[in-house]
Amino acid sequence: MSVCVGASPICPKAHSRAALHCPAVAYEKPLSFLFCLLISFFAAMLSPSSAGGRREVRIAVVGDGGSGKTTLIAAMVSESFPMSVPPVLPPTRLPHNLFPDSVPLTLIDTPSSLAKQGTRNEELKRADAVVLSYACNEPVSFERVSTYWLPELQKLEVKAPVIVVGCKLDLRDENQLVSLESLTTHIMQQFTEIVTCIECSAATLYQVPQVFYFAQKAVLHPVDPLFDYKRHALTDRCLRALRRIFVLCDHDMDGALNDEELNEFQVRCFNAPLQPSEIAKVKTIVEQKVPEGVNSVGLTFPGFIYVHNMFLKKGQTETLWAVLRKFGYDNHLKLQDDFLPVPSKQASDQSVELTDEAVEFLKSTFQLLDTDKDQYLRPDEVDKLFDTAPESPWNDTPYKDAVEKTDMGYTSLNGFLSQWALMTLLDPQRSLANLIYIGYNGNPAAALRVTRRRSVDRKKQTAERNVFQCYVFGCKHAGKSALLYSLLGRPFSNNYTPTTVEKYAANVIELKGVTRKTLILREIPEDGLLEFLSNQDCLAACDVAVFVYDSSNEYSWKKSRDLLEKVVRQGELTGYRTPCLLIAAKDDLTPFPRAVLDSVKVTQELEIKTPIHVSMKLGDSGNVYNKIINAAVHPHLSIPETEIARRKKQHYQFLHHTLIFSLVGAAMAIAGFTACRVRTVKKNTTTA
Structure with missing residues (x-):
């Protein structure tokens, strides 16, 4: 089987949450020329790594009996309409090359009967995504989506994204046409776990692959970490991640990406260079929409954000995730563990410290932040330090109020270094991650060191x-x-x-x-x-x-x-x-x-x-x-x-002395025996 959906299918019968919160985006209309141009420049063939390293996506399909869920799975597997299906299909694994992310899908059909409700609930809790079906030709079936199924998922505390699917589209009365957007907008506003609503037909195979593509996409390239639905804008954590990426790409630190830097970014993320004429067109497009997005040097941070914001608003979440994952981010917009080589302790009485190299980096960072050169960092200067981190790590306990500050809340160099020492002691991984967030570009493995065991320190009578x-x-x-x-x-x-x-x-x-x-x-x-x-x-x-x-x-x-x-x-x-x-x-x-x-x-x-x-x-x-x-x-x-310790010490000394005396005695006995043998040999030789 080979079904190519493309990098981002635009379905006339699909209504996504991005479209719901971005009225300017209309899936029924073709993409604007400007945005298509941006897509063609930046969204080159995405590598498998853009899927976040997942090996499998598990999708549970639920819905009322007769809504078409089992037939939907069978049509997906066989690429044909099945004339009959069993009550419940066994778990079905789809090939990894089905969609561009090259991640295999496992489809789990679930029973609708109350007698097997326990089995269904267990599958829902294990699912990475949920496909919730209703029959397009039965209004009652659609009502059950919001009156029973979605409340049931909330009751079970299912955290997986939900794709609401209208099956049997070919059987719907054409005289009662209602747009999918008007039909589903209310429930999408009421239930934020719904990512996409889509209609399909297993009989005609219309949009059957797209159902599972959207389900996979909701898992591999989730919208929630990127988009704040209340503010209709990128989340704060996403902005912080993009700010760090921008700073890392701005090698000359002039506040803009020149043509060379922009091209390096493109190659790093999408393995495809840009021609000078293409770069010029990109900057022209951005300048038309965001005048401050381009200056005499190149693309500024507002322009950089505009490009990625448009990817998201047009449903191109995989493009934005491709960028984020190339720079080490996981689905929570934190650095992946693979990017954090924290040295492991071999014993509980070891601890982790910053190396001299890391301390010197922090000292130079302090001097750069201290713009007024008063030897203190103001709270806003500390906040600026962590602009490129997911959040400031020192706003909560145990770090808050744990170091020396002035009455105005200013932090000295000693307080600054002490804060880092405390974080490294308590949470080495978090400390290393924040070092990287704020710009540490040395070898991450050389930033931390594991100290000698305390038990060894006490034997050697000194600590290092x-x-x-x-x-x-x-x-x-x-x-x-x-x-x-x-x-x-x-x-x-x-x-x-x-x-x-x-x-x-x-x-x-x-x-x-x-x-x-x-x-x-x-x-x-x-x-x-x-x-x-x-x-x-x-x-x-x-x-x-x-x-x-x-x-x-x-x-x-x-x-x-x-x-x-x-x-x-x-x-x-x-x-x-x-x-x-x-x-x-x-x-x-x-x-x-x-x-x-x-x-x-x-x-x-x-x-x-x-x-x-x-x-x-x-x-x-x-x-x-x-x-x-x-x-x-x-x-x-x-x-x-203590007395017990003294007795143990005396016992150890006694055993030690006894062993020494035994060894000395044994050595003397061996020496005496050897001397006797030598004398005997000499005597026999002389007699002969």
């Missing part, structure tokens, strides 16, 4: 990483949040807000005025501690655990000591033994005497540093952040030594 994560434990009112806010340079506030979800704070810390490390504080809410500790690997990513307590409050101290014991025990059970520090907060208040004595005793027993006294209210941090970094750099100095 540049970003350290510190877990902050403590009960309510202990002063945990004040510790985070102080790291961000925020003034102390007497207003108390309990922490209910994990919070982060990140900043750059200088050691001895030379070495710069990034410290990330992660506050663990008291109410979420049990759930946190239930995770076997909860301490794997922790470089230092600090336990904050109100030095004037007995309960706060006891709670902190209890948390310390639990974390230490967890570390011994899981093998993630973590450096620990005690922080006596609110040092401006009268201390609780027993807490002073007990805290010193506990630190001596565990062989860790004595408590660090701080008063964020007085601005006295006790150099706590540098001490946390030092504990992370030299982890062996602050790992608690």
Whole structure:
């Protein structure tokens, strides 16, 4: 079987959602000369990669019994009208070369009876697209589309696009002709999942292939990610993607695509060059419609958008998707995983950091964005940075308010780099993607690195990483949040807000005025501690655990000591033994005497540093952040030594010494035996 529908069939009996929301587009009329010219220039033969890498499209066909759905499938398969069909056809796979995208289709006929409703529902949930049929010669059948079938799909939470198909067009009374557009506009407005409405006839084979072409197209080249129906314009995410593509193609960064750059874009996307006369015609067409779309250099961004907007409004979604996928975008208009070679961690106690190359790129980016050279980025300058990303990654938790900013919301270079360090630690793939979105053109594989295992760091008694994560434990009112806010340079506030979800704070810390490390504080809410500790690997990513307590409050101290014991025990059970520090907060208040004595005793027993006294209210941090970094750099100095750990250590040392003594004894025995043999041989030789 070979059915060639073409790159984009324009069907007189089809009504698409693009036409519904773009009144200027009329499928009943031929395409304008100007747009045909654009199509011929830009929409060359699309490669299979424009299908987004899909290996199959699964289409479920549903509808009332007798509406023609089974006959429709049979006619598609046999290219002829079947005189009789079974109640339900088995799954049918169509060849991959049926349509230009070269992706095979599997057609699933579904039963209409209530007895087999469960089977039908399961197929609907698995479907990539749904073809919903009604009989053109039965008005009641069409009414059932909106009164039963579409509400049923919503009830089942079917997310697949829907193609509404009027079958048996040849049987409709010609005296009751109604345009498809007037018939279907209302239900398309009511049910946004409908992508296309089309009429066909299995008896005459009229538009039978087009039904399944539109179903495949709705999956491979979806409209929803590209077009905002409410605004009647390209979606914000689509505009951002096209802006990035434009910037990447604008090699000389002059704000316009000259003839050479435009031709490179054409070849990259469609494997077909443009002649100089063709480029001139394109620019003429754009200038007539969008005067600011062309300047003395070439095609500007508004002109670039105009061309792609017209592709979409004329139903050429596959052309726009061909461009997007050539630049790495998936159906959600995010970079595909294949474009994001994130290094994989081999163990839970490893982490991912930016390389020096990536950090230098970010520093130069900061300088370019800082147009007024005040060493800060305004919020609008940060927003501009992510104009070419799907969205700003820092507008939501945990990144929002996680770095140092001025009262005006300005971000310093340290805050900028800390934000990237935090995102790389928590979500390396998202960090790498955003590096690429904002213009990083180096080898993506060279932007991130996996650090050495923390367990190895502790054996070697030094850590080589540049970003350290510190877990902050403590009960309510202990002063945990004040510790985070102080790291961000925020003034102390007497207003108390309990922490209910994990919070982060990140900043750059200088050691001895030379070495710069990034410290990330992660506050663990008291109410979420049990759930946190239930995770076997909860301490794997922790470089230092600090336990904050109100030095004037007995309960706060006891709670902190209890948390310390639990974390230490967890570390011994899981093998993630973590450096620990005690922080006596609110040092401006009268201390609780027993807490002073007990805290010193506990630190001596565990062989860790004595408590660090701080008063964020007085601005006295006790150099706590540098001490946390030092504990992370030299982890062996602050790992608690419990009695169990000591016994294990002694047992290990005993076995080690025993092994050495055994080896030495064995070596001496062998040496003695060898010496005896030598003497015996000499004696026998002399006697002879």
